[in-house]
Amino acid sequence: MSGFTVLLPVHRPPAMLPLAIESVLAQTVTDFDLVVICDGAPPETAACAAEYAARDVRVRVLDLPKGERHGEAHRHRVLAEADEVERPLVAQLADDDLWFPEHLAELDRLLAEVDFGNLLQARLTPDGAVAVHHGDLADPRTRERMRTERFNFFGPSVAGYRLAAYRRLVHGWEPAPPDLWSDLYMWRAFLDTPGLRLATRFSVQGVSLPAAERTDADLAERAAESRRVAAGLLGSAGARDDFRQRAIADLWTHLDTAVTHRDQLHDAHDRAVAEIAHLTTQLEATHAAFVGAGEEAGRQRQVSLRRRARIRKLRRRTTRLRRSNAALAEELATLRASRSWRLTAPLRRLTGRRDR
Incomplete structure (x- = not known):
């Protein structure tokens, strides 16, 4: 299918933003529109994104005031304006996560068969271990847990969906209730829409460096870690294969x-x-x-x-x-x-x- 709208929301200084943008620009699937959504981010963040936009027409920058909660309404605005014919698919990346070059290709294979799904989310812990959030959207029990419990096994950086399916939902990206994670609130809208095909593709095509496990590290330290990880993984197919093997071993x-x-x-x-x-x-x-x-x-x-x-x-x-x-x-x-x-x-x- 190809033709992605890629959302990249950011609200902080651009310490890690260049690495995230470059991991998108390095995709083997080149047909995408990368929208950097500055959700009340400082001016230097918008300026950093604008530099990439000046060099690559596939990059756009929206410099917006801080939206409610995580600025979910800004994402909905982008998707409401997207061209479904040219960009039938949607993906998203956090500024502190990194995609491997085959990420969009794997997501494209998944969305050729389903309307909403995810790849495996593998995270690198501060001590160097690889852990995988395990689950399967095709499993009714997993979907029921997501509907009724505070349970979620994947974030936006590994999710994908058809724009046509998104436009069928009762609600799109919007501020979630205070007691619910924003992404789980969004995923429930897909789960509760009749007739949608849902699945998980068991493929590791990125690395997550969650802030929740790095609360004792400042932004500079986190940026340094991201640079080391990017240099080790994004520049070496062998290193990525080793990372995948460790992730699959954890899954097993x-x-x-x-x-x-x-x-x-x-x-x-x-x-x-x-x-x-x-x-x-x-x-x-x-x-x-x-x-x-x-x-x-x-x-x-x-x-x-x-x-x-x-x-x-x-x-x-x-x-x-x-x-x-x-x-x-x-x-x-x-x-x-x-x-x-x-x-x-x-x-x-x-x-x-x-x-x-």
């Missing part, structure tokens, strides 16, 4: 660790499944015993209820019998009294006559 170490961790997780999962099966068997036995005990308790309850019903019935009969007995006793007493009266009546009459 991470992969081996991940595989080991995966195997451990699988073993833990199998043990958990076996334990769950054992507990399920115990639960089923306990449940069966519980059901049996419940049924027996139900039977006993029915027996008890029947006994209680019989007792209540007997109590009612006893009550009726007592009442009947009382009535009979009362009647008998009445009869006895009546009979005694009749038997003693003649005697009373005789006694009465004698009294008169």
Whole structure:
């Protein structure tokens, strides 16, 4: 496809800017428009970029006031004005990172198949070690982590996208929320746009010298380190191959660790499944015993209820019998009294006559 718009934002003095620009100008892909975006940078930065623009028509300079956060809106302005026919692809480079000569060529191969993607980001630590941020945009789990967590495995210096895809997004480059990295906020816009093809190309075509690992170094010291790295890597294909091999070795170490961790997780999962099966068997036995005990308790309850019903019935009969007995006793007493009266009546009459 070819035809890149390359964004190079800068906000500080030009201590490392020349090295970054020269790594772009040394690309094997020569069809690009390099836009140096001075985001409130000091005058000497714009002057440094202007010197390159005067020597190479592919370099443009935008000397702009400081934008909100990292001046993301300035980048959007450049892409809003870019010619999609002549420059269908977009790349970006930080002023403290360096590209190898094949960077744009590898990005072009990637973007021939997808709409948004990245190359591997390899960083050189202050102690000389090479470390790779590992991940794969084609992996749904990785994309979900990027959507939902503060997780990002590549920065703008290794990212690329089609301008047509960028113009489909809900938002382009703009200031991110305070609690979110600017690049991750931008990548989420790609991840959340339906129909875009995403992938990672496992190719190391640059070196990152992150400021976060060099907080104890001033700008002059960082510039000196960048010059040493540029001289060693950009001037020697053999040195670049060695750097790539070290980066891939680090990547394999991470992969081996991940595989080991995966195997451990699988073993833990199998043990958990076996334990769950054992507990399920115990639960089923306990449940069966519980059901049996419940049924027996139900039977006993029915027996008890029947006994209680019989007792209540007997109590009612006893009550009726007592009442009947009382009535009979009362009647008998009445009869006895009546009979005694009749038997003693003649005697009373005789006694009465004698009294008169």
